[in-house]
Amino acid sequence: MKYQLRDYQQEASGAAIRFFRCSGNENGLLVLPTGAGKSLVIADIAHRLDGNVLVFQPSKEILEQNYAKLKSYGVEDCSIYSASFNSKEIDRITFATIGSVKSHMEDFNHFRYIIVDECHGINPQGGMYKDFFDCAARKILGLTATPYRLSASLQYTDSNGRTVFRPKDEHGSQEFDDKLHSREITAENKCILKFLTRTRPRVFHKVIYQVAIQTLLQRGYLSKLNYYDMTILPQEGLRRNSTGMDFDDRSLFEEYQRVNLQDYIVSIIKRLQQPKSGIPRKGILVFTKFLEESEALCKSIDGCEMLSGATKKKDRERIINDFKSGKIKVLANVGVLTTGFDYPELDTVVMARPTMSLAMYYQILGRAIRPHQDKEAGWIVDLCGNIKRFGKVEDLSLIERKPGEYIIQGIADNQCKQLTNCYF
Template identity: 30%
Template structure:
């Protein structure tokens, strides 16, 4: 059976708790790459265990997610009564108790699918707010048979591409967000790749581009972006900044723009292809497979790789597609957050001004109108991140102390409207602190009156010592975080239940990082990053101290 991460377990439990309290249609927010398919499969299995007569329909918009979600369920429940309905996969099952389907294949089949008590929707931000579209048509037909059917949604962006929240408005489908696990949390916990960015000299000017429905008009946007001088300058810069990166993913403003970017990259001797909605399915599958398997270093695209695309090795994302949509911005950046062997982080190059417009990706704020009407999209000249005058890092507007260099802003300071939106590390609200080489590691028992004992890990970095308190015996969220830390440091299962057991096992099991990142949190410091020597398999080399500490 699949071992759930603590947040995955918490997300599934939140859905059941919401239903137990009388709620109807919950929404789970989980960042790209954090394993929504595992949460979906666990929820499906446990629903069927509690109510064996339930009939479940799981909907997505691309065949890859149909297959991925079905396989996740079969891994945890090999005998599950699963069917698949997807033209792209060559399957047309209709009556299976658990049916995984692409919405394009079944939206006209509501009367043929039989009664469905629970609908699960992955990439739920694609469900329209108004009563139209494929999802709404199918749900309306299914409710004719089961009026009180329930819908649960999963998404990395709980707002539509026009910035409207999924849980707001009189005609919303989802009742409320019952659980959130964002990009910042995933990076801090070690489940997602860190993100960094560097300032680009080339910037796309969209100040005169018309807008409609909360987004740039497509044709006018491409005309502004697809200019040869800009393309050549951007690709020159891309080739320089990405010289040490192995897998580049470029987002273009149109089909011709994507093709021109591809040609410019090829002209510099780099293997590159492009995909768009016009690319034949077989050819698209081949190109994407070549990219995933490393035969292509670069892939350009127009509007087809923003959701449901999984290529963990991507370590450079270039935004040459300006957007007023916070959802599209987060989805684009999310393509680079998956972990992969040999990948230290993902470099985000923002030629489009999206970071300045929307703010750091882990500090997104979606603003809607109080009357429930359609929220306003971002403004072209809006500034939602500010540049540190000392080190050029970009941070959230409400930041008072720069986490990179310690510069302090006064309350009278205002963000500069000519701020460089893509300055180094701008893509995250908390800029990454420097790496400190670890010269020694030790462990001890820590006691505190009125609390259970904890395991104290001390990382010695020259004259500095940074500590982590691992609360193995505390229970609840503290114990979950202790288990995450133990696994992240290479510890074996099961996680120690006591401090004594942790001390006995630490030297043999835990891997000694050769560098850490530490960030100040109030009066104390917390370790926020670990770097391990690739392929060396270092042991802790720790001196274990089991004496009680005050």
């Protein structure tokens, strides 16, 4: 089957072709929302380029989707290089996972074009991707719906509670350290969502094309989302972990027990199974932080199963297939299914865990944003204060305040807020 690209997909593909053909060595970003059809865009780009193309994916599921879309074009000179598939074939267009390529980088020196799907997962400080890119000496194109990355950071405040920054000159820096020592300035572990073009070191330099979630919603390409804030977990009692990038597990677990979150999740799921409309939800996907909540849900709800990182491969495939077929009505999961889970019929997501990561929040909600003819709207049910923290995903917008300086803005807690490159 030959796919017909939508106008924005054609524009994204065209921008990528121009990016690769123009001079310069700056890496570029395509920002396309979840459900925008990134696999189709990648397929079109790879098909149109006139040299060897290496496409990286973070998981087997996403690799399989991207490879299948290219094959649908009738392209035969493509292959898979990934241990997950027991395949190590190199062709003009090769879909790969970085772990499989890392030990054989010399075999990929002839590749002219490098594309990275879900590129927000690249650690600019180090790791397999950075090692490969350091050796590649070629332009890189990244695709993502979430062009930001959570980073640990110290926030310095003066005696009046105002944020202060360390001076760059040696004398000013010494005075700053003296004030820290005398407690005129205090430091606190916080985190910053850094836009990918503003990380240090920097992997990506510019956004070459983007389309807004709101645009795709207005044109009917994404499913409408209904938000239900049913938070039972007060945020004030939660402590941060040592990095400042997430909530402390012990503090979180104690709060869960105090508010009896396990029983609350069960009661919410039972209500969702018997909504006032009388029309049952087609699939309920629950995200929990700890195994205990998912296990309790399975014991209390008929037709509920769970997934975690420890679930065996064959059991995982069976459970996902049974969920998609409707045999399993409720699927609880711990730390999985945030990306690469393509199930357009899914109409209900329950967030039974808090997060400080906008990327995780967006990816979780994105499981319900894919449109389907039988789905009037996706329901987002939040039990842990995430909607108040980040707002609705359709209100997120990418803004270039001045040339090359990008931020993500949203409406959180009824206020228009900058959500990247600021302290959380």
